[in-house]
Amino acid sequence: MKRLGIAEALREGIRQEMARDERVFCIGEDIAIPGGWGGAFTVTLGLEKDFPDRMLNTPIAENGFMGIACGAAMMGLRPIADVQYSDFLFCAMDQVCNNVAKMRYMSGGKAKVPMVIRAPVGVTGRGSQHAQNMETFFMPLQGVRIACPATAYDALGILRTAVRSDDPIMIFEHKLLYGSKGARAESGAFDASSDIPDEDYTVPIGKAVVRKEGKDITIIGTLLMMHRALQAAEQLEKQGISAEVIDPRWLVPFDLETVRKSVRKTGAVMTVEESAKQGGIGAEIVATIVEEMSDDLKAPPIRLAAPNTVVPFAPPMEKFYIPQVEDIVDAAKKLLN
Amino acid sequence: MSDNKYSLEFLLEMYRKMVLIRQFEDRVKFLFLEGIMPGTIHQCQGQEASAVGVCMALNEDDVITSTHRPHGHAIAKGVSIQSMMDELFGKITGCCKGKGGSMHIGDLDKGMIPAVAIVGGNIPLATGAALAFKMRKEKRVAVSFMGDGATNEGAFHEAVNMGAIWNLPVLYVVENNLYGASTPVGMVVRTKNISDRAAIYDIPGVTVDGNDPIAVYEAAQEAVARARRGEGPTLLELMTYRITGHSRRDPALYQPKDEKQRAKENEPIGRFRKYLVGNDLTSADVLDKIDAEIEEEIEKVVVQAQKAADPKPEDALEDMFVESI
Structure with a gap:
């Protein structure tokens, strides 16, 4: 048992899943630059040391890398793709909505897209374009599942569930709940840390x-x-x-x-x-x-x-x-x- | 065209596949115009050499992605024409169980990701497939077929750039048929060749006669070999022409008459016949016999597709997720 914030819990979860299953990899912007931030909110901080070949720093190209993650997922890998701010998902709408969400259906159930998309949401003093709660925009989309973990316990359990699922799952995380530290700490942050059990628990899909x-x-x-x-x-x-x-x-x-x-x-x-x-x-x-x-x-x-x-x-x-x-x-x- | 370095068997296989695509497309067009087949279609008559030339340079476990004009690519990659015809008729026995239709034809078991009907949308998918191959250290290759129009999409730039920086085993195959729907390519592209764009990604860019299946095959083979060696992507531009409308009832009035005429003289199947017969590689009779066999095969496929079962309406609710909750 240990006390972790959401960012730490997600990092722990990603580390464990990557160690457990070599098909898992992370793809996104600024996620694994030595001396960088570990994504916009420190979630992937330092993971490149443990998994140098499975932490893919991308160009600033959200639509491109979401589609690349989708293609890799269809070939059997299990990508965790993240955007720095959920608002950037608008740039990736085509790949997420037309390919990630629909490939399995359009293939008559043959294709699998075991992919996780992580995105930070919340109104946090950044004006209009780094602020939207983008989960709203995906509510009518058929073919993806949507999670919103409010505690570190749930963040870790949902992450495990999502990585292990054969279906695409979007995880929306709140900037003020991450508990990010150092230069990426948020003012007005809210403590969402939890006691994290040592055992390998998951949070079931669709359970409130x-x-x-x-x-x-x-x-x-x-x-x-x-x-x-x-x-x-x-x-x-x-x-x-x-x-x-x-x-x-x-x-x-x-x-x-x-x-x-x-x-x-x-x-x-x-x-x-x-x-x-x-x-x-x-x-x-x-x-x-x-x-x-x-x-x-x-x-x-x-x-x-x-x-x-x-x-x-x-x-x-x-x-x-x-x-x-x-x-x-x-x-x-x-x-x- | 090149000298006789290929076996007759190989050349006839090339011919057979091109004719299979042409006849499939012509038959489908007829079924549409008769009002028997539902939906809409985008056809590839005149572009058979690119699909066949490229796919003959691939292995079975290589993967292709395609566009809203996917029938030729699917046939060339080995998707069963029965399962395709069934799909076009919206039958449960179709390659996508009637959920995909013409614009999403595909079969992962044959190495074809369901076709993507958003222009440019398949380019990142092929790049991602190539990423998976590279990460798993497999010697497989992915191909993204696209039209000239797709190269103006942001998805093209984003994906080709990542394919290049990560040295991925992927071919970006541009079938330049001179029109994006009705818009002439010269109106929307400034460079002389689309392959010139490869330079900004520091990858090879090649333009070849896309109506010559052997030239296509050789260019594809070189690009595939390069990709398998771990040397990264190639942008392959295949010059071709669509001798049918953009979609089912398009009379293509935007294509000038003389251009159309030249294109008919230059279409790949007629040209390949002339090459094979003119060089005494085979006789017109042999080729006619192949044509007739294919005609018969397609007729059987159409009859069977029409007899196949429709999906139940509520089947629409299936196949969205692997895990049902």
């Missing part, structure tokens, strides 16, 4: 976790918003409201059963997300809940989200953009009234 039990309202959020929901739940508790916090961990496939069990108990549900409300994750989750569980609902659900605008830079505007703990508290109270 109830982070806090409660009986009055269900709050669903991933990544940073899950941690804010927990903080909000603490405050609500003091005000006599018992909130249950669900961390889906996987957006695709989504664990509707865990949500159903909770909604049956509480009859009230809200989602919290860091992206604009329009067409967002909350829209998908809430629509499904309304379709499937309307008999259990005592009040219309709430989607708490960023406003429908571009991610701004100036700190007061940025704070306004991201749902805060007090926003979650207020929304929960409003819903229950």
